[in-house]
Amino acid sequence: MVHKEIDIERCVRESINLFCWTPKSATYRQYAQHPKQANEINCPRSLMSCLSSDYQDAPRSDLSRDSIKLNDLKSEVSPRISAEDLIDLCDLTGPSHFKTPTKKTKSSKPKLLIVDIRNSEDFNRGHISGSINIPFGSAFTAEGDFIQCPATATLQSFKGRVVVVVGNVAKNAALFAAHLVKIKYPRVCILDGGINKLKPTGLLTVPSPQI
Numbered sequence: 001m002v003h004k005e006i007d008i009e010r011c012v013r014e015s016i017n018l019f020c021w022t023p024k025s026a027t028y029r030q031y032a033q034h035p036k037q038a039n040e041i042n043c044p045r046s047l048m049s050c051l052s053s054d055y056q057d058a059p060r061s062d063l064s065r066d067s068i069k070l071n072d073l074k075s076e077v078s079p080r081i082s083a084e085d086l087i088d089l090c091d092l093t094g095p096s097h098f099k100t101p102t103k104k105t106k107s108s109k110p111k112l113l114i115v116d117i118r119n120s121e122d123f124n125r126g127h128i129s130g131s132i133n134i135p136f137g138s139a140f141t142a143e144g145d146f147i148q149c150p151a152t153a154t155l156q157s158f159k160g161r162v163v164v165v166v167g168n169v170a171k172n173a174a175l176f177a178a179h180l181v182k183i184k185y186p187r188v189c190i191l192d193g194g195i196n197k198l199k200p201t202g203l204l205t206v207p208s209p210q211i
Contacts, residue, residue, distance in 0.1 A: 023089065025064070025082035026189060063087070063197060078165070078177035078188045083197040086164060090114070092129065092203045112162035115155060117176050118195065126204035127195075128166065136172045140179065159185055166191045 063083035086092075089112060114131035116123050123133040132151040139147060146152040155163070163185055167173040173190045180188045191197065198204060 023081045023085035023189075025085045025192065026079040063201070066192060076174045076177070076190070077181050078174070078190050080190045080192040081164065082192055083201075086114075086128075086191055087198075087201075087203065090128070090130070111158075112164055113155065113158040114164045114166055115176075116195070117165060117167040117172060122168065122195075124207055126199070126206050128198065128203070129205045131166065136167065136169075136176055139176065144179070144183070160187070162187045162189070164189055164191055166195055168194045168196060170194065 068080075114128050116127050116131045116133050117136040117139070118133070119135045119137070120133060123135075127133070132154050134149075134151045134155065139152070141147055146156070163180060165173045165177045165180070165188065167176070170190075173194060177188045177190050195204075
C-alpha cells in the first residue's frame with residue numbers, strides 16, 4: 001500500500017484562495033453575526049467573503065442580492081449570488097454605473113459556466129455572453145439523466161467547476177441546481193433574481209437576425 005504525504009501548505013493556499021473567491025453575496029445571511037478578527041485572514045479585504053454587516057452596509061444597487069425568507073433559503077441546496085458578483089466574475093462590460101469596484105486578476109479567476117434554463121425563444125431574445133441554453137422543461141429524461149445535446153455535453157465538461165444557473169422562475173432554477181448537486185456537480189449556484197436582474201444593464205447578447 002502506497003502512502004502519500006499530504007501537502008498541508010498547498011491545502012491552506014487552496015483553502016484561502018477558495019475563501020477569497022467565494023462571492024460575498026453567496027455567504028450573505030440577513031441576520032448573521034459578523035465574524036471576529038476577519039482581517040487576520042491572509043486575503044485582501046476587498047476580496048473577502050463577507051457576512052451580513054459588511055454586505056448589508058455596502059452601497060446597494062438594483063444588482064445587489066435580495067433577502068429571502070428563511071424557509072426559502074432552507075429549501076435551496078445551492079447558494080445564490082448577486083448579479084453584481086456575476087458581472088465581476090465574468091468580466092462583463094457595460095455602463096460604468098453597473099461595474100463593480102473590485103479589481104481582480106482575470107487569469108486567477110475561477111472558470112465558470114453560465115447555464116440559462118429558459119426556453120430557446122427567450123434565450124434568443126437576449127442572454128449572457130458565453131452562456132449555454134438548456135431549457136428546464138426538456139433537460140432531463142424520466143430517469144433523471146441529461147438529454148444529450150451539445151449544450152449538455154458542454155455542461156458535463158465543466159463538472160467540478162463553478163456552474164451558475166440562470167432562469168426567470170426562481171423555483172425552476174432552484175430545482176435545476178438541486179438536480180445538478182444530486183448528480184454530483186459540486187460547485188453550483190443560482191443567479192439571485194434571475195435574468196430579469198440583468199435586463200436593464202445592457203449586458204445581454206442579442207443574436208443578429210438571420211437574413
